[in-house]
Amino acid sequence: MLMPKTKQSNTPYNHLPVRVSEQMFDRYFLPFLSLPQRGPVPKIPLVKIFNYILYQLHTGCQWYELPIAADSKTGKPEISFTSIWKWFDRWSKDRSFEVAFINSVRELRDRKKLKLKRLHGDGSNIVAKKGAKESDILATNIRKVVRL
Numbered sequence: 001m002l003m004p005k006t007k008q009s010n011t012p013y014n015h016l017p018v019r020v021s022e023q024m025f026d027r028y029f030l031p032f033l034s035l036p037q038r039g040p041v042p043k044i045p046l047v048k049i050f051n052y053i054l055y056q057l058h059t060g061c062q063w064y065e066l067p068i069a070a071d072s073k074t075g076k077p078e079i080s081f082t083s084i085w086k087w088f089d090r091w092s093k094d095r096s097f098e099v100a101f102i103n104s105v106r107e108l109r110d111r112k113k114l115k116l117k118r119l120h121g122d123g124s125n126i127v128a129k130k131g132a133k134e135s136d137i138l139a140t141n142i143r144k145v146v147r148l
Contacts, residue, residue, distance in 0.1 A: 028100065034091065042079075044078050048079075053088045
C-alpha cells in the first residue's frame with residue numbers, strides 16, 4: 001500500500017534543540033543565566049552543564065542516569081549528576097530559563113520570524129471539570145453556565 005506524501009517543514013526554528021553549540025550558548029543563554037558571585041568555579045564549562053540539562057529534559061531520564069563523560073585523566077565522571085541538578089534547580093528557581101525564553105521570543109519578533117496566525121491549544125487553558133475551586137489562568141470563568 002502506498003502512503004501519501006506528507007509535507008515536511010524545513011524551518012530550522014521549528015524544533016527544540018537537544019544540544020547547543022558554545023557560540024549559541026554564549027549568545028542566547030549565558031547572558032540570562034545567573035552565575036555565582038563567589039565560591040568554587042565549575043569543573044567543566046557551563047555549556048556542557050546546559051547540554052546535560054537539555055538531554056535530561058529531552059529524554060526524561062532520571063538525573064542519576066545521565067550519560068556523563070568520563071574524565072580523561074582519572075576515568076571518573078567529569079561532574080556529578082547532583083551538581084548538574086543543582087545548576088538546573090538554581091536556574092529554575094531564579095527564573096533564568098523564563099527570562100531566556102522571553103528574550104528568545106522577543107528576538108524572533110524583532111527579526112520578523114514570529115508567526116502568530118495559528119495558535120494550537122495544548123489544553124493548558126482548560127479548567128478542570130471535577131473539584132476545581134479556582135483557575136490558574138486569569139479571566140477563566142469556572143462557574144457553571146446558567147442556561148435560560
